[in-house]
Amino acid sequence: MSEGTGDRDEEVLTSDHVLEYPYSRSVGPVIGAFLTGLRDGRILGVTSPDGRVVVPPTEYDPTTGEATGDLVEVGPEGTVESWAWVVSPLPQHPLDHPFAWVLVKLDGADTAVLHVLDAPGPDAVSTGMRVRPHFVEEDERVGRIQDIAAFVPVAGSAS
Amino acid sequence: MPTPPSPRRGRRPVAVVSFAQADNVRRESHHNEVETLMPVFAELFAKTGSGITKDDIDFICSGSTDYLIGGPFSFVAALDAIGVYPPRRESHVEMDAAWALYEAWVALQDEGVDTALVYGFGKSSLGQLHKILSLQLDPYVMAPLWPDPVSLAALQARTLLDAGTASEADFAAVAARSRRAALENPKAQVAYDRTVEQLLAEEYVVAPLRRHALPPITDGAAAVVLAAGTRAFEWAERPAWITGIDHRIETHALGARDLASSPSTARAGLEAGVGDGPVDVAELHAPFAHQELILAAALGLGEGVDLNPSGGALAANALMAGGLIRIGEAATRVMDGRAGRAVAHATSGPVLQHNLVTVLEGV
């Protein structure tokens, strides 16, 4: 316990406190398929009854609530729908140097996936630019969103 | 005695009859949540000028989240601030207290439940707020990347720029107007008089958002008393009648949402009857400057509406109480006659996922 500072007559005691949980989640067949795809270096989406392709796949259509159908491969390339440039990454962020968050609509998908874009600077990023996923080494992939280390600009495409 | 206006939905008219809040500060380093709430309740009851006490309250509902303090059932401890032994009828939402108000409104539709105390509180200074708020995201494909609320808000702000519906100067104008209005609010945390040019000279935090477009981190608490039917006239000369109240939520899947607009706010506003009459004042719960533009558009609020005269969430952003404070601030202006018809909005979840809209009227 340490004494808290204050400009009042009573000083309060404080202490550090940590909540830490391991959490192991069962993912089910739909998210499981998506994660399995990532482990295998592919990105999967799911078709909804109205014909849209939802990525990442959900068990139910996000708008209508109807059960989704078959899995389909999308990408690997996609288009940036929106972006935000992080000037000073926080310790928990995926990259430890300035980067962009991006919402990427992969080719064949009707919804965007959130990830990070590793680019030289904010001037190299724009809505509409083409990007592709950079996967970690195959033997390091376990089936999680971080199996994609980051998206990177497609070489030669206009930014 | 005037006739309470009939609500759009529901059987009984319900009104806000009192509102009080703690000082909004960056860090309340002395008082715990209970010690913060007790003077708020004392002021809340005193303001009615009718000698009411907690024993006149039929139902208590609070909003808070244990994740801010890092301890389970922390909201139960807060009940010591009102005293719940012998046992009282009470409930809690692990959300902004605006939704505790919604639950209280539902409870008050029952004959026999005539009065309610609604309160919200949270000390954002105690924990790693940006990590805590990341945990409300999809745990499988989003939260593991730990996107913080500023980053998500920046993604949303970019969509407005891309659509051409707003500019960075528009964001700064919202911030300048809000912080200037906050100079008149003794409870505000961040208040200043700066120009758009001065604000645009700031560095980006997460582009396109600069510091001025972000909410402060706040420790705070607030409370409201609701009363149903003519009972409200015993506690307020001019109650703020809730003539409409509705809330709607969008999908959890961020990439499937239209971030440039707020369809859930538009729908809630429609169901609450915002467009049924003129709006004098609107308190919109927009923690990020660009979000006020989205919300005002979603609710169809035009030029003549006094937006966030309190300074809004840019002036003080007490998590779990901020939405209730919007309702309280709007209600206060109805009760003191500055407004005849007011709109109050509250938001929950990442980038305006879940939205509640109320319409408050005086008679």
Next chain:
Amino acid sequence: MSAGEGGADAAPEENTERAPVTMLSTPMRLEYLFSAGIAQSKNLRGLAEGKFIGQRCPVCRKVYMPSRGSCPVDGVPTDEVVELGNTGTVTTFCVVNVPFAGQSIEIPYICAMVLLDGADISFMGLIQEIPTDEVRMGLRVEAVWVPTEELRPSMASVKYFRPSGEPDADYESYKDYT
């Protein structure tokens, strides 16, 4: 690039090379500053001095130890500070046979609710220096504190409670506190 939160966990056993992914590891760690508030700080400081410090409600006059600063009945600040003694009564108890991680006490052990003389709520304490089958409601006990140099602002300053040697308290005297 950084390793990210929690590091790269090894795939759970179900995730073999060919088998579909069925589990996802999502560890989280949140750091907090716990702030005791004014009333609890008084109590904790008292414990660091080997004293039980409570607070009295100005309305119902009940004494709470420990106190969070308000009366749970009246909802008003309990500003009057009261120092309580070391003796009290066991109002209820249980015999614990379940071991837990980090435990340092031999099982079976007695966990009891102790009503200190002068207090209006009881709190949990460990009972020692008596065979477990002899512990009973009404048993009069006294606090045994840790050595002076180990005192700190925590209930851990109270090592345990042991029989005080007084005759058992009458049920009437504590029945409203069970």
